[in-house]
Amino acid sequence: MTEDWWRHAAIYQIYPRSFADGDGDGVGDITGIRARLPYLRELGIDAVWLSPWYTSPQADAGYDVADYRDIDPLFGTLADAEAFIHEAHDHAIRVIVDIVPNHCSDRHPWFQAALAAGPGSPERELFWFRPGRGEHGELPPNDWQSNFGGPAWTRVPDGQWYLHMFAPEQPDWNWDNPRVREDFERTLRFWLDRGVDGFRIDVADNLVKDPNLPDVATLPDGAVMPWGDQEGVHEIYREWRKIADSYPQRAIFVGEVWLPDPVRFTRFLRPDELHTGFNFAFLSAPWEPAELRRTIDATLSTHALVHAPATWVLSNHDVPRVVTRYGRAQTAHTWESSKTAHVADLALGTRRARAAALLTTSLPGSVYVYQGEELGLPEVQDIPEELLADPRWIRSGHTDRGRDGCRVPLPWSGDAPPFGFGPAGSTPWLPQPPGWAALTAEAEADDPGSTLSLYRSALRIRHAEPDLLGEDMEWLPSSGNVLAYRRGRIGCMINFADPPVPLPVGAQVLLTSEPVDGDLLPTDVAAWFRLP
Numbered sequence: 010m011t012e013d014w015w016r017h018a019a020i021y022q023i024y025p026r027s028f029a030d031g032d033g034d035g036v037g038d039i040t041g042i043r044a045r046l047p048y049l050r051e052l053g054i055d056a057v058w059l060s061p062w063y064t065s066p067q068a069d070a071g072y073d074v075a076d077y078r079d080i081d082p083l084f085g086t087l088a089d090a091e092a093f094i095h096e097a098h099d100h101a102i103r104v105i106v107d108i109v110p111n112h113c114s115d116r117h118p119w120f121q122a123a124l125a126a127g128p129g130s131p132e133r134e135l136f137w138f139r140p141g142r143g144e145h146g147e148l149p150p151n152d153w154q155s156n157f158g159g160p161a162w163t164r165v166p167d168g169q170w171y172l173h174m175f176a177p178e179q180p181d182w183n184w185d186n187p188r189v190r191e192d193f194e195r196t197l198r199f200w201l202d203r204g205v206d207g208f209r210i211d212v213a214d215n216l217v218k219d220p221n222l223p224d225v226a227t228l229p230d231g232a233v234m235p236w237g238d239q240e241g242v243h244e245i246y247r248e249w250r251k252i253a254d255s256y257p258q259r260a261i262f263v264g265e266v267w268l269p270d271p272v273r274f275t276r277f278l279r280p281d282e283l284h285t286g287f288n289f290a291f292l293s294a295p296w297e298p299a300e301l302r303r304t305i306d307a308t309l310s311t312h313a314l315v316h317a318p319a320t321w322v323l324s325n326h327d328v329p330r331v332v333t334r335y336g337r338a339q340t341a342h343t344w345e346s347s348k349t350a351h352v353a354d355l356a357l358g359t360r361r362a363r364a365a366a367l368l369t370t371s372l373p374g375s376v377y378v379y380q381g382e383e384l385g386l387p388e389v390q391d392i393p394e395e396l397l398a399d400p401r402w403i404r405s406g407h408t409d410r411g412r413d414g415c416r417v418p419l420p421w422s423g424d425a426p427p428f429g430f431g432p433a434g435s436t437p438w439l440p441q442p443p444g445w446a447a448l449t450a451e452a453e454a455d456d457p458g459s460t461l462s463l464y465r466s467a468l469r470i471r472h473a474e475p476d477l478l479g480e481d482m483e484w485l486p487s488s489g490n491v492l493a494y495r496r497g498r499i500g501c502m503i504n505f506a507d508p509p510v511p512l513p514v515g516a517q518v519l520l521t522s523e524p525v526d527g528d529l530l531p532t533d534v535a536a537w538f539r540l541p
């Protein structure tokens with residue numbers, strides 16, 4: 010395994026609570042993950058990224074961390090995590106863990122100490138405590154809104170308010186305070202000492218705030234938001250990079266950076282900062298050739314400025330599953346559209362998602378596969394309201410159904426829930442649709458036409474063809490309904506509309522996303538081929 014593995018890795022996102030449940034409590038765990046390592050090995054991925062497994066009251070499914078250096082009993086023990094990292098390496102799978110530096114849990118001992126210590130104390134300096142506005146301080150300190158809805162401030166009994174850009178159970182750290190910096194460096198070293206190969210950084214651009222905490226209503230259009238993308242955040246990552254580079258495994262960072270401006274985004278990927286960042290521009294793009302091509306070109310040209318490899322991402326644990334999104338009238342991802350259910354043609358969405366799989370796995374850079382994407386799972390749009398667990402649902406006053414529909418536990422085997430997710434008789438924390446019997450890993454493994462088989466083939470070819478792991482890519486001439494490009498001697502072509510289009514003369518087909526008759530590529534089908 011070479012040092013620049015991350016420049017072209019296929020990385021599988023494990024969402025631990027929904028991956029595999031070893032102890033039968035309805036929630037996935039490390040025992041479950043360990044048992045599925047052979048499956049991951051066979052899929053052909055190079056690394057896994059695990060969403061948080063740390064001690065947490067689970068107010069935001071583990072993104073509210075109470076102890077960054079221990080494992081939540083829901084998922085297992087620290088010894089289980091260590092054993093898992095070891096075994097993953099034995100399977101030639103690298104391990105990327107999630108780090109959540111913008112905020113912690115309100116149960117974190119340092120936040121509890123801050124509450125107890127009162128206004129003006131050094132303990133409160135670790136967070137953003139401020140007096141309120143209004144005659145009696147009854148109004149929040151500024152007009153910032155939480156990402157989950159409602160004000161970004163909550164008042165404590167002594168009258169002060171604290172900042173939380175997400176749920177009230179997730180107070181924001183004050184990164185201007187050196188103790189916060191030191192503690193996170195300790196956390197990085199803690200996991201590096203245990204052999205992890207990288208960190209996925211949660212809301213990576215938000216750590217540093219404009220200390221004046223200005224109202225956003227007063228800012229000019231297009232201004233950089235005062236809670237994100239501040240100059241000082243880059244200094245933090247330069248320090249982190251030095252730490253990661255000082256370890257033999259030369260661990261990598263992948264940033265969750267949702268910034269509309271691609272050039273500002275790639276500033277996080279300068280050679281002494283993060284290695285890569287999730288390509289949310291691509292994730293948000295509609296299933297439309299011109300838009301996809303524009304996004305791919307913008308991605309590659311802006312990443313080239315900093316010599317960073319691109320990433321290709323179709324979905325994750327925060328957005329609707331791609332099979333459903335591509336089957337809707339509006340195929341772009343927007344936060345507005347993800348609030349509610351929409352009619353979706355799943356056969357169409359599946360066909361497009363399969364073509365998209367051959368797109369993302371053949372573009373230059375690293376590719377992410379969110380658990381279940383390889384099975385072609387759809388979004389579950391009809392979870393009963395009383396079972397919705399995402400804080401977005403409550404915080405939005407029940408106007409945003411939240412992200413649970415993409416977090417339903419995976420179907421592994423059998424004809425009925427829990428589909429092998431947990432032991433027979435266990436009840437998964439979210440209900441699985443009965444129709445998932447056809448989408449279990451077991452059912453798909455035996456079916457050469459399944460989405461699982463398609464992913465396995467694509468990842469196998471990707472590994473076997475050095476041209477697909479390089480950096481070169483060149484568009485081939487095509488009509489506006491087609492995307493066609495070459496990676497050295499390997500070509501990829503996707504047809505987005507009628508009529509079917511011929512493959513290049515002399516092309517030797519390697520893989521297609523649907524069965525193809527002759528050399529004509531039908532609508533919403535992708536092909537890989539060897540060029541003459």
Ligand code: GLC
Nearest residue numbers: 069072109175211212326327
């Ligand atoms: C990131 C995570 C999301 C979480 C939020 C707050 O966006 O991906 O799941 O709710 O950060 O930590």
